[in-house]
Amino acid sequence: MKISVIITLKKDVLDPQGKIIHQTLDGMGFSDVNEVRQGKYFEIDTKENDPKKATNKVEEMCKKLLANLVIENYKIIDAQ
């Protein structure tokens, strides 16, 4: 099954890339943007067919490799 995960920067971590994207959007005329935060998205196709087990495994992957928990949060958004 396929598990989808998003990784986002924690609230007080500086995101220079998000800031530049915000500035660029502003320059393009999208002037009502308050803030842009950039993150990562992963689709993990696993042999495990039990949603609970697969989700647990992916959670372990997030903690051990996909996210650095000092600066990032992860969220499993889909399992199907």
Add this chain to the structure above:
Amino acid sequence: MKSSVITFPGSNCDRDMDVALKKFGFKNRMVWHDDVDLPKSDLVVLPGGFSYGDYLRCGSMASKSKIMKSVINFANSGGMLMGICNGFQILVETGLVPGVLLRNKYLEFICKNVFVKINNKENTYFRDINNEVLEFHIAHNEGNYFCTKDQLKEIEDNYQVAISYCDKDGKTEEQFNPNGSIKNIAGIFNKEKNVLGMMPHPERMIDPSLSGEDGSLFFNNLINNLK
């Protein structure tokens, strides 16, 4: 004194480090990331470069490579382990030193000489260096040191800030901070001070015909302290 430099796919300062270590008397061996056993070493170095193309997060893949189990055991049993630039990024990913290295504040790759202030000389790396300030070289895109408030307090309480960006007189003001690092931090120790991670490259400062010679002070001092 025996040293080992670990080469990861994408390391590119490994041979510079080899030249520097040998110049100051180390018997150095190059160790491949896919090896399991670490040769007997008095010093292990994780060199600069772009291990695994900086995929995912700088240093994240390299920190999980086969040799790193032995390297982590070596450091946990008191062995001297130094990570330079990408090596520092690998060290933070292993958790051997606290914090992380983010993208530089102004999104620029920075390549220039900088001055760093030595904050703590009660350790094997900097003991007996007479200078308070050294001129080193930096070349990085992700050197913006970040840690949580609690971590920062702990780091400062344990005197773990090894070097900070400063001017030639040792003033550590924000204007001398090239990359946005918290408190101008350029390098940190683990609690026990046997592990050192730093963004600057001492191995690039070992010959007057290169950028300078403050790296010579560093390596000379290091081998003397290890003897």
